[in-house]
Amino acid sequence: IMVTEIASSSLFLVFFLVMIASLVLGMGLPTIAAYILLVIVVAPSITKLGAPLVAAHMFIFYFGVISSITPPVALAAYAASGISGANAMRTGFTACRLAITAFIVPYLFVYYPELLLTQGTFGEIAYRLTVSSVGIIFVAMAAMAYGRSLLGAGDRLVMAVAAALLFLASPWLNLAGLLIGAGHMVFLQKSGNAPAAAL
Structure with a gap:
């Protein structure tokens, strides 16, 4: 019921809360256990709100896996810090930054189920996969x-x-994003100057 009420204002907020729940449960439970628990409790509600079944399950499972590199209880990152001798929390946050794209992919599954090859034509799948x-x-x-x-x-x-822009649904905005990104890459290549080191 709470999920349905939240969805009336923002479907994105629903999936954000599910992401938090998946990450938190994944920190203290094995991935499979966290996945099963959340699928039983949350998946029926979010599928009723329009999320494709496979995408909803993949969303929950994906974040259950990512929880192993998400502080404050990032077991995989902490194991790596023990081997390398680095600071545990810093290793966890660095792992999150290195894997930032992994936090985006599950949302793409939900909004563009063509990426899971479960629906859409060949052209739609190829287009969305490329973009x-x-x-x-x-x-x-x-x-x-x-x-x-x-x-x-x-x-x-x-x-x-x-x-x-590339993650939005509009083909025109996708084209704008592609032109901006590719154009800036060409600019960087032709400028031949490495900017001052960031972060």
């Missing part, structure tokens, strides 16, 4: 501040905006 893949590359460049050279804050912002 989303390019968007993920742009996000990675913005997050890591690197694209053949170190990227400054302005460059990262441009790539992040380009990625955001």
